Amino acid sequence: MNDTAPRVINDSLSPHDFSRLGAIIQDHCGIRMPPTKRTMVEGRLRRRVRALKLASMHDYCRYVLDEGALDSELVNLIDAVTTNKTDFFREIEHFRFLNERGLDALSRLPHHPGKDRPLKCWSAACSTGAEPYTLAMLLHEHARAQSSFRFDIIATDICTEVLATAKLGIYPADMAGMIPKAIASRYVRRSRDREDPTIRLVPQIRQSVRFGHLNLMDADYPVATDMDVIFFRNILIYFDKPTQKAVLHRLCRHLRPGGFLFVGHSETIANMDLPLTQVASAIFVRS
Ligand SMILES: C[S@@+](CC[C@H](N)C(=O)[O-])C[C@H]1O[C@@H](n2cnc3c(N)ncnc32)[C@H](O)[C@@H]1O
Missing domain, CATH: 3.40.50.150 (Vaccinia Virus protein VP39)
Incomplete structure (x- = not known):
């Protein structure tokens, strides 16, 4: 991690934040976001927390959900939650x-x-x-x-x-x-x-x-x-x-x-x- 980035204190995604993010994701791209996906989403969003030099997942959610960054962050959010497994000649x-x-x-x-x-x-x-x-x-x-x-x-x-x-x-x-x-x-x-x-x-x-x-x-x-x-x-x-x-x-x-x-x-x-x-x-x- 970048030396200048703030130290991560609490890096977990709370059920409340997850359900708010999940509602936006499901509404925007249709992907169901049941509670079982919380750990997966948390893992994938860590990269965004670091890239934005935020201190925690909670700060990320505040940034996206309460501080008006949703429009600019939506692309990254979607990239983080989509499952892209594929293969040549699959099926x-x-x-x-x-x-x-x-x-x-x-x-x-x-x-x-x-x-x-x-x-x-x-x-x-x-x-x-x-x-x-x-x-x-x-x-x-x-x-x-x-x-x-x-x-x-x-x-x-x-x-x-x-x-x-x-x-x-x-x-x-x-x-x-x-x-x-x-x-x-x-x-x-x-x-x-x-x-x-x-x-x-x-x-x-x-x-x-x-x-x-x-x-x-x-x-x-x-x-x-x-x-x-x-x-x-x-x-x-x-x-x-x-x-x-x-x-x-x-x-x-x-x-x-x-x-x-x-x-x-x-x-x-x-x-x-x-x-x-x-x-x-x-x-x-x-x-
Ligand atoms: C598992 S991949 C399937 C790839 C390929 N069709 C195959 O069978 O190998 C599912 C893809 O659907 C895309 N996807 C999810 N929601 C979407 C949406 N609302 N509109 C367009 N693509 C979407 C994801 O980004 C992901 O790349």
């Missing part, structure tokens, strides 16, 4: 489905996405980018076999830190283990420096994804309404039921009839009155 069945059935079904829809116009894909909670970059690798592979095939991928998240990482396209080397070898050999580079424990995606892949900040709690999304594919995976679990339902209804407005919605394998969207029909595990088609 690989989804990518198999797209490759073996989905792309063919989509190509038969009006406007022949991929042929007459680019196939439009959206990774709606993209974290550090492994999900949209996996899509990019898969679609570039498809384009190798069908040279006229074109696609657009947008990828959004609420967390600014993960978006910055995503744009770089540099990852810990162990994340390459999930990428099939033939694909990795085309799209992933290891550093020449053997001591460097990172991998880098080739420019062709990095340039295939447009990243942007988007809060799924917003009433409207500045995104096309004729998406062919939406990945919305491993985020529903953080929302309560009414939020899940509201976000899913909004996402459906952006999915064209016949387009596919992918959710996480552990997530359920039953009884939400959505214009969707299930076609495989955690895969739905827009009616």
Whole structure:
């Protein structure tokens, strides 16, 4: 710690402060904040207490909640509480489905996405980018076999830190283990420096994804309404039921009839009155 920083006297987050912060977080980004998350949040916010050279967690809460710093601190607060776990080819069945059935079904829809116009894909909670970059690798592979095939991928998240990482396209080397070898050999580079424990995606892949900040709690999304594919995976679990339902209804407005919605394998969207029909595990088609 910086020598000039005040000594930390009491570094715990009181239940009262936690519930005030939690209410703001849930209201802003939909993430449920039950009391069981207090220790996790406390741990993650310590970094902010130190960065701001505050003496304690209590001072941090006073600064954010009572002294008018909420607007400037909200980004950091959200960065601190979001769970960003992701991986390349995570839940690989989804990518198999797209490759073996989905792309063919989509190509038969009006406007022949991929042929007459680019196939439009959206990774709606993209974290550090492994999900949209996996899509990019898969679609570039498809384009190798069908040279006229074109696609657009947008990828959004609420967390600014993960978006910055995503744009770089540099990852810990162990994340390459999930990428099939033939694909990795085309799209992933290891550093020449053997001591460097990172991998880098080739420019062709990095340039295939447009990243942007988007809060799924917003009433409207500045995104096309004729998406062919939406990945919305491993985020529903953080929302309560009414939020899940509201976000899913909004996402459906952006999915064209016949387009596919992918959710996480552990997530359920039953009884939400959505214009969707299930076609495989955690895969739905827009009616
Ligand atoms: C566990 S990651 C999932 C990443 C990826 N979809 C996957 O399955 O590997 C969940 C992501 O949702 C993002 N998130 C949470 N609340 C959000 C919101 N209200 N709007 C947009 N993104 C949000 C988090 O920042 C985090 O990066």
